[in-house]
Amino acid sequence: MCVLTIRRLFTMNAKSSSIQALYDLSKKTFTPSVTLQPSPQAIHKLSSLLDTIGPEDVGLKDESQEDERGHGLFGINVFNRVDRWAQPITYVDIHEGQSFTMCIFCFPTSAVIPLHDHPGMTVLSKVLYGSLHVKGYDWVEPPCIRKSEQTGQPAVRLAKLSVDRVVTAPCGPSVLYPKSGGNLHCFTAVTPCAVLDILAPPYDEAAGRRCTYYHDYPYSSFGAGDEDAIVHGKEDEYAWLTATDTPDNLYMRSGRYMGPAIQT
Template identity: 35%
Template sequence: MPRNSKDSVIQKIARQAYVTFKNFNASAIGDNKTLLDSQGNLVSLLTEIRAADLNIAPRQSTDSKPDRTPPVTYMHICETDAFSMGVFLLKSGASIPLHDHPGMNGMLKVLYGKVSIRCFDKLEKPPDTENDTQFDPPLPAFQNDSLRRSILRSTGEYSEDSGPCILTPEQDNLHQIDAVEGPAAFLDILAPPYDPDDGRDCHYYKVLQTVVGTDKKLEQHEEGEEMWLLEIPQPEDFWCGGEPYPGPAVSI
């Protein structure tokens, strides 16, 4: 693909994302210098992007009464068979609930505002039916198949001055994103895109509290701590609307 020095930053990001992920094989990363260099180039480009590059202006908090407009909206930029890219915009206090990206890579770069991100990994070992773990509140038996052991991998706050948050199919794949101290927006790359027909569908989870230490809040969990997740339907208080993307056109 020829490069033009006058290309917009978002065009350069799209082309680099395609180069990075068009033949992506997670098991082949290892010491693959070409692939690692390609990912490094993409991270460098993402670190440069700002809201103004996409003709997006930071939105202000409002004191208006609660309404039924979406807490989160999405601006679609582009999608190929290798990746999809767009911008998520969160109202003040909004949250994208704990969810996964099965078999997918992700890169998230804050454009304005601040977000808190908690990342989890699923553990391969299945629920231990011999361990009489008790939850608070008690869990009905029919939900046992929806239990997942997990580990809290990382927590952190990201702003426009931060580098991108990166997830892989194996690490940090489940995450929750909360707007902190006002509205926020971030550029989001998923590779490959969601495709339910190919096993890449979004699932939602909640963290369960056990009887031991029931006063422990999610914010108080320590990194590396094992815990239980329960797969749940999409929370009723979360939905995502759409709005036009105002930035430079992107072609692949």
């Protein structure tokens, strides 16, 4: 066997072991028999392993450098390109089970996943390549709700800003929890980028984990009230959120996982 072939086999085995190890530890961390939130130590261990994963470990290459228009790897060739603004976000399923989901989102430049929640879920995310703007909120507890004075208008609920920054690879993973870390968040691709997510437990409408989209309003939009004692004059750190329908312009399609297979 030639040296080049041996090197290729070694590289393939290393990549396979990386994503397999991530799956195995996720399975150990999030099991159906565990009803409590995993310990901070367990989440830290999983986050540290996720930090070692790069785009090549899941069959991707850095599109942010090679294609500034962000068309990505899935189904569009140089003879059949359309304007980048019409490009969809590509969803790639690695594993979907009862206790957790592993998946990748590939964004073209300027693509947006609007403000949405992860009810009762822990989510670990790693930007594999490119730059992504992340804006996230957490609900103010106890709930602070304003009912609209106009008939038929939905109520709004007070939330506090948790994160508002651009994340650029290479970077460490982020973790959000059911009630902290920016459980309600939105993404905007600054450049073509890809994000590897571990969601535990996964969305499940029957179990009450339905993805809800929201619209955020500045705190000043609804005037002063009893919640002023919570805000303490820092209005830019707070917003009113109201549930909304799934956006019509959320353009997402499925892509095929091109990385090493995992043994479940």
